[in-house]
Amino acid sequence: MLEPVGSACNLRCVYCYQDPIRVPKNVMSEPILEKSISDALELGDKIRFLWHGGEPLLAGREFFQKAYDLQEFYKKPDQLIENHIQTNATLVNKEWARFLAKYGFKVGTSLDGPEHLHNLTRDRSYQKVIRGIKNIQATSNTVGVVITISTFNVDYPDEIWEKLILPKDLATAWEINICTSTETSSFTPSEEKSIWFLCRLFDLWLENDNPEIYIKTFRVVLRALMGANPGDCAFECNKCNLFLAIDELGDVYTCNRFLKREVAHLGNIKTQKLQDILNSEKAKTLYWKISGLKPECKNCKWLLACGGGCAFQRWMSTGRFDAGFPECEIRKALFSHIENKIKNG
């Protein structure tokens, strides 16, 4: 994960987990960009660059053109490179859309519901996001959407299903995330309401029974119930080490969620090789800490479907990695509901 402008963003979403660490816009320098790309391409045969933020498009098209050119320059024969970008889409005009399509960027954005719900949490940006999505779709590129469930939209699963997901004209993939409380904000819905929302949305999806409507959140649970790995780092044990986040200053963290948090700071790419950072005692110690689960988790019947949850969320709620996952009861209820539905109809 590369953060070309760190946490800088043109929106002020009410629940953003980067609000406590927000800094003014500072675009990643070319030497840091080049080192990040050349080092990352030494780590494997298949490398996925996920451009994140803040709002990564604030870095400008010239920055991304340079990034693509550097990838091509440092790419090994037969090496597979993917570019994904998570953007709020408000800056995606026709030129940006053509650029993203030309260079094969897979695009993810966020919508929290139809206009009256989305605008409550995401800085009244609904119309701009829709315009961005339409510009992307006009290039035959596709869009995936994250829906964040907060106290503002948790009462509206039917409306979100009917007006956002069911029409199939906005996205090819959906992900449902429960809002994470941070040091400065808490818009996390109650467990009871979160369970009700997720179970209701699952029922609507299952009853509609259209495989073209791809809801990752439910698919990972179904995969686990079928005996496979969920395929999402927040649902699996010890997957943090598959990812690294590099911010605009070259600081390296285990994950974008931990950006600017010292507890997960591993080093700086200006003075260290990425491979050396990954192999450092600091990284090994951190991954060992992250892998620690409560005994209740280790013995839970849902461990292979849940993985103990996201390490960031465990740490954020208690300051410890071996704490309970704050969405534990929500997941247990959802998993049981899904298991019951598909076994008994």
Add this chain to the structure above:
Amino acid sequence: MKGKDSIVVAQGSKQVGQLGQRILKTVQAEVNRDRANKASVEIAYDDYCDWHDSGTGDCEN
């Protein structure tokens, strides 16, 4: 869940209710494809893991 608790979706399976047959078969086909690609699910773990906050929805190997 693994072993005896796993849910197997197949044509005519009695383990599965009537709801969501098309969705379940699609996910099962994806799981079967993963298994065919790898000797074991445990090995496939390393290849098949999307970052949670990525909305791109693309986890294909």
